[in-house]
Amino acid sequence: MQTLRRNGPLARIDLGKFTKLSPATVTAITSDLLAQGLIEGIESDEPKAPLSRGRPRSLLRLNPDAACVIGLRISVNTIDMSLANFAGETFLTQRISFDSAAADRHNFPDLLVEAIKSFTKQAGLDQNQIKEIGVAAQGVVELNAGMVVWSPAFNGREIPIVEPLQCAFDAHCILSNDTNMITEALHWSDPTKYSGTFAVVMVDYGVGMGLYLDNQLFAGASGKAAEFGHANHIPGGALCRCGKRGCMEAYLSDYALVRSASDLPEDTDPKDISAGAGALEALIEKAKIGDANALKAFADAGKVLGYGLARLLAMIDPKRIVLTGAGMRAFDYMEAGMHAGLEEALVTDLRQNFSIDVMPWNEDFIRRGLIAQAMERLDQDYTGPGIPQASVQRQDGETEALA
Amino acid sequence: MQTLRRNGPLARIDLGKFTKLSPATVTAITSDLLAQGLIEGIESDEPKAPLSRGRPRSLLRLNPDAACVIGLRISVNTIDMSLANFAGETFLTQRISFDSAAADRHNFPDLLVEAIKSFTKQAGLDQNQIKEIGVAAQGVVELNAGMVVWSPAFNGREIPIVEPLQCAFDAHCILSNDTNMITEALHWSDPTKYSGTFAVVMVDYGVGMGLYLDNQLFAGASGKAAEFGHANHIPGGALCRCGKRGCMEAYLSDYALVRSASDLPEDTDPKDISAGAGALEALIEKAKIGDANALKAFADAGKVLGYGLARLLAMIDPKRIVLTGAGMRAFDYMEAGMHAGLEEALVTDLRQNFSIDVMPWNEDFIRRGLIAQAMERLDQDYTGPGIPQASVQRQDGETEALA
DNA sequence: TTATTTTTTTCGATGTCCGAAAAAAAGTTG
DNA sequence: CAACTTTTTTTCGGACATCGAAAAAAATAA
Numbered sequence: 001m002q003t004l005r006r007n008g009p010l011a012r013i014d015l016g017k018f019t020k021l022s023p024a025t026v027t028a029i030t031s032d033l034l035a036q037g038l039i040e041g042i043e044s045d046e047p048k049a050p051l052s053r054g055r056p057r058s059l060l061r062l063n064p065d066a067a068c069v070i071g072l073r074i075s076v077n078t079i080d081m082s083l084a085n086f087a088g089e090t091f092l093t094q095r096i097s098f099d100s101a102a103a104d105r106h107n108f109p110d111l112l113v114e115a116i117k118s119f120t121k122q123a124g125l126d127q128n129q130i131k132e133i134g135v136a137a138q139g140v141v142e143l144n145a146g147m148v149v150w151s152p153a154f155n156g157r158e159i160p161i162v163e164p165l166q167c168a169f170d171a172h173c174i175l176s177n178d179t180n181m182i183t184e185a186l187h188w189s190d191p192t193k194y195s196g197t198f199a200v201v202m203v204d205y206g207v208g209m210g211l212y213l214d215n216q217l218f219a220g221a222s223g224k225a226a227e228f229g230h231a232n233h234i235p236g237g238a239l240c241r242c243g244k245r246g247c248m249e250a251y252l253s254d255y256a257l258v259r260s261a262s263d264l265p266e267d268t269d270p271k272d273i274s275a276g277a278g279a280l281e282a283l284i285e286k287a288k289i290g291d292a293n294a295l296k297a298f299a300d301a302g303k304v305l306g307y308g309l310a311r312l313l314a315m316i317d318p319k320r321i322v323l324t325g326a327g328m329r330a331f332d333y334m335e336a337g338m339h340a341g342l343e344e345a346l347v348t349d350l351r352q353n354f355s356i357d358v359m360p361w362n363e364d365f366i367r368r369g370l371i372a373q374a375m376e377r378l379d380q381d382y383t384g385p386g387i388p389q390a391s392v393q394r395q396d397g398e399t400e401a402l403a
Numbered sequence: 404m405q406t407l408r409r410n411g412p413l414a415r416i417d418l419g420k421f422t423k424l425s426p427a428t429v430t431a432i433t434s435d436l437l438a439q440g441l442i443e444g445i446e447s448d449e450p451k452a453p454l455s456r457g458r459p460r461s462l463l464r465l466n467p468d469a470a471c472v473i474g475l476r477i478s479v480n481t482i483d484m485s486l487a488n489f490a491g492e493t494f495l496t497q498r499i500s501f502d503s504a505a506a507d508r509h510n511f512p513d514l515l516v517e518a519i520k521s522f523t524k525q526a527g528l529d530q531n532q533i534k535e536i537g538v539a540a541q542g543v544v545e546l547n548a549g550m551v552v553w554s555p556a557f558n559g560r561e562i563p564i565v566e567p568l569q570c571a572f573d574a575h576c577i578l579s580n581d582t583n584m585i586t587e588a589l590h591w592s593d594p595t596k597y598s599g600t601f602a603v604v605m606v607d608y609g610v611g612m613g614l615y616l617d618n619q620l621f622a623g624a625s626g627k628a629a630e631f632g633h634a635n636h637i638p639g640g641a642l643c644r645c646g647k648r649g650c651m652e653a654y655l656s657d658y659a660l661v662r663s664a665s666d667l668p669e670d671t672d673p674k675d676i677s678a679g680a681g682a683l684e685a686l687i688e689k690a691k692i693g694d695a696n697a698l699k700a701f702a703d704a705g706k707v708l709g710y711g712l713a714r715l716l717a718m719i720d721p722k723r724i725v726l727t728g729a730g731m732r733a734f735d736y737m738e739a740g741m742h743a744g745l746e747e748a749l750v751t752d753l754r755q756n757f758s759i760d761v762m763p764w765n766e767d768f769i770r771r772g773l774i775a776q777a778m779e780r781l782d783q784d785y786t787g788p789g790i791p792q793a794s795v796q797r798q799d800g801e802t803e804a805l806a
Numbered sequence: 807t808t809a810t811t812t813t814t815t816t817c818g819a820t821g822t823c824c825g826a827a828a829a830a831a832a833g834t835t836g
Numbered sequence: 837c838a839a840c841t842t843t844t845t846t847t848c849g850g851a852c853a854t855c856g857a858a859a860a861a862a863a864t865a866a
Contacts, residue, residue, distance in 0.1 A: 054843025220720025457812025
C-alpha cells in the first residue's frame with residue numbers, strides 16, 4: 001500500500017484506483033495509518049480547485065519523519081552513504097574514503113559503524129531513528145550470511161557486514177550485490193517495463209548481473225547468484241582476476257580490454273595491467289580515431305558478451321536484458337560483435353521475443369535501488385507483522401516484534 | 404489443502420498438523436468439501452484400535468471419482484498416456500505409436516485428439532469427466548503459447564498442442580517440457596529435499612534442464628527457459644543437431660558420445676551418426692572392459708558437463724543439482740571429468756554449499772510430474788476461484804466460472 | 807457406573823475486505 | 837440564498853477465513 005503511495009500525494013479515491021481496493025477499505029486502512037502517524041493529511045488551499053463540483057478530495061501523503069533509512073555503497077576505496085526519509089527522498093549524501101588495500105574482516109566493520117555514526121550525527125539525527133540500513137558491495141556477496149565473500153573493495157575475504165551493523169544499530173540491515181540494486185532500481189522506476197523476468201548485466205570494473213524472475217529479485221539459494229562475470233566463456237581461456245581462466249570478466253572488464261588492445265598475452269596477470277579510471281576512456285578515444293587494435297578489442301569483447309547473453313537466454317529466457325555499466329560507453333564498438341555472438345551461439349527458436357536495451361550508466365541507480373529496497377522492507381515492518389494493538393508508538397520497533 | 408491430503412487418508416487432527424491450521428478451521432473446511440463431494444469419510448472398523456483411549460479418529464480421504472485427469476508424454480514415435488483419478492492414482496496407461504517423421508502442425512493435433520478419445524473410451528469414461536490434461540514433450544516447448552516450437556518427436560515446427568485439445572475437450576490443458584515434469588515430480592515426491600532452488604539436468608537423447616527457483620517451477624518469460632542443452636560450451640565447437648556449433652548437447656548426448664568415441668570429426672552431422680537405443684549401452688560396455696576411446700569420450704563429456712554446471716552455478720546458484728536421464732548410466736566414467744570441469748571453471752567461492760546428486764533414470768518420473776501438476780491445478784480449480792455458492796454440483800465447471 | 811482421554815464440533819471473536827447507503831463538502835441553478 | 841447536483845469520504849452491516857476456548861462425542865480405564 002505504501003508502495004503505491006509513492007506516486008506522490010493522493011486522495012483516498014485515487015488510492016483505491018491504484019490499489020484496486022474499495023473506498024471503504026481505503027478509509028479503514030488510511031485512518032489506521034493516520035493514527036499511527038505514518039501518513040498525514042495535507043491541506044494546501046493554494047493550488048486547489050481543479051474546477052470541480054463535489055466534495056473536494058483531501059490529499060494524503062507519507063509523513064516524511066515517520067522513519068529514516070540509510071543506503072550504503074561500498075566500492076574500491078570509497079563508501080557512499082545516503083539518508084532518506086519515509087517518503088523515499090534522499091536528503092543527505094556523503095562520500096568517504098577508506099583504504100581498500102588495508103580493509104579486512106577485523107577492521108572494516110568497525111570502520112563502517114563509525115562512518116555511519118558520524119554520518120547520522122552530521123545529519124542531526126539520533127541513531128535509533130534509523131530503521132533500515134541497506135548495503136551494496138561489488139563482488140561476491142552472500143545475502144543470507146550477510147557477508148562479502150570477496151570484493152575488490154577489500155583486501156581480506158569473508159567480511160561480515162550485516163551482523164556488526166545489526167549489533168551497533170537498532171535497525172534492520174541487509175547486504176546485496178550492487179547489480180542487484182540496479183535491477184531493483186529499474187523495477188522501481190518503471191514497474192511496467194521492468195517486470196516479470198528480466199536481467200541486468202553491468203560491465204564495469206567487473207561484470208555483474210542482476211536477475212528479476214517472476215516479478216521478484218532473485219538471489220539464489222545462498223544469496224550469491226548471478227555471478228555472470230565468473231561464468232566460464234572459454235575453457236582454459238584468458239586469465240581472470242579470480243585466478244581461473246576463461247571467465248567472461250577476463251574478456252569484458254577494463255583490464256581485459258586493455259590487455260586485449262595492447263596485444264598482451266591472455267595469461268597476463270590482471271594485477272600487472274594498469275587499467276585505471278581513464279583506461280577505458282583512452283581506449284574509446286583510440287577506437288574513435290579508428291585504431292585497429294582498439295576496434296578489434298571491442299569487437300572481440302562484444303562477441304564474448306553475445307555468447308554470454310546467449311547462454312543466459314538459453315538457461316533463463318528473460319524477456320529483456322539491460323546492459324549498463326561504464327563499459328557500455330563503448331557499446332557502439334561492441335554491438336556488431338555482440339549480435340554476431342548471439343547469432344553464432346543461439347538457435348533461432350531461442351533468439352526471439354526478447355529485447356536488449358543499453359542504459360546509460362549512472363551510479364545513482366545503486367543508491368536508488370538501495371533506498372527502494374529499504375522502503376519496501378520498512379513498509380513490511382509496519383504492515384507485515386500486523387500488530388496494530390493499541391495505538392502505542394513504540395521506539396524500539398522490530399527487534400522486539402521478532403522476539 | 405488437498406495437496407496435503409495426498410499423504411493418504413488422514414484424520415482431521417492430523418490434517419491440522421500438516422497444514423498448521425487449527426482444528427476448528429479444519430472442521431469448517433472439510434465439512435465444505437464433504438458437502439461438495441470432493442472428500443469422503445471412511446469407516447473401516449477392521450484395522451482400527453491403535454490401542455488408544457479417547458474418541459477414535461475418523462479418517463477422511465479424497466473421493467477418487469470426483470474428477471479425473473490425463474497425463475500425456477510425447478516422445479519420438481510414441482505417445483504415453485495415463486489416466487489418474489482425483490486421489491492421484493494412475494489407473495490406466497497406454498502407449499501408442501505414431502510416425503514422428505510425418506507429424507507436423509497440421510496432422511498431429513488431430514491425431515492426438517483421436518488418441519485421447521479412444522483412450523478415454525477404452526477406460527469407460529465420458530469425455531467430460533476429464534478436468535485436466537497435462538502434456539510433456541521433448542524439445543523446445545513454449546508454455547505460454549501452448550505449442551512445441553521444435554522437438555525431435557516431430558518433423559514440422561511450431562506444433563500447437565494446447566489450443567486443439569482445449570477445443571476438443573472440456574478440460575484445462577497445459578503443455579510443458581519433459582524435464583520440467585521430472586523437476587515437478589521430485590518436488591512432489593520429497594518436498595523437503597527438493598525445495599527452494601534446485602536444478603535437474605537430464606542427459607538423454609538430448610540434454611534438458613528443469614529449474615525450481617524459490618519454491619516454484621521456473622519457465623522463463625515465454626515459457627521456454629532452461630534449454631541447458633543448447634547453451635553454448637565452445638564457440639565454433641562440435642556440430643549440434645540444432646545446426647549451431649558448440650552446444651552442450653553436441654558433447655553430451657548419445658550421438659555426441661558415439662561421435663567422440665569413434666573419432667569422427669566434430670563437424671560430422673548428427674543425422675549421419677547411428678546412435679540408436681543400444682548405442683550408449685554398447686559404449687558403456689566398451690568402457691567397462693577398458694576401451695580407451697570409450698573412456699576418453701566419457702571423460703571428455705564429463706568435463707563438458709562440469710563446465711556447464713559451473714556456468715549454471717555461477718548464474719543461478721542452486722543448492723542442489725540432480726543429474727538424471729539415460730546418459731547418467733555412464734556417470735561413473737564421467738564423474739572425475741565433471742569434477743575437473745567444475746574445478747577449472749568455478750571460483751572456490753562459488754563452489755560451495757551445493758550438492759550434486761545422481762538419480763537413476765526412470766521414465767515414470769515424467770508421468771508422475773504430469774499427474775502431480777494436473778492435481779495441483781485441479782485443486783486450484785476447486786478452491787481457487789472460491790465460488791462456494793449454493794450446493795449446486797455443476798458439470799460444466801470452470802469455463803463458465805471464467806466468464 | 808464414573809473418570810479419563812482423545813477427537814471433533816460448536817461458539818464467539820478478530821481481521822480483512824466489500825457494497826450500499828449516509829454524510830460531508832463543495833459548486834450550480836433559479 | 838435555498839434547493840439541487842456532484843463528488844469524495846465515512847459509516848454500517850455482511851461475507852469470509854481464521855483462531856482460541858469451551859462443549860460435545862466417543863472411546864477406554866478404574
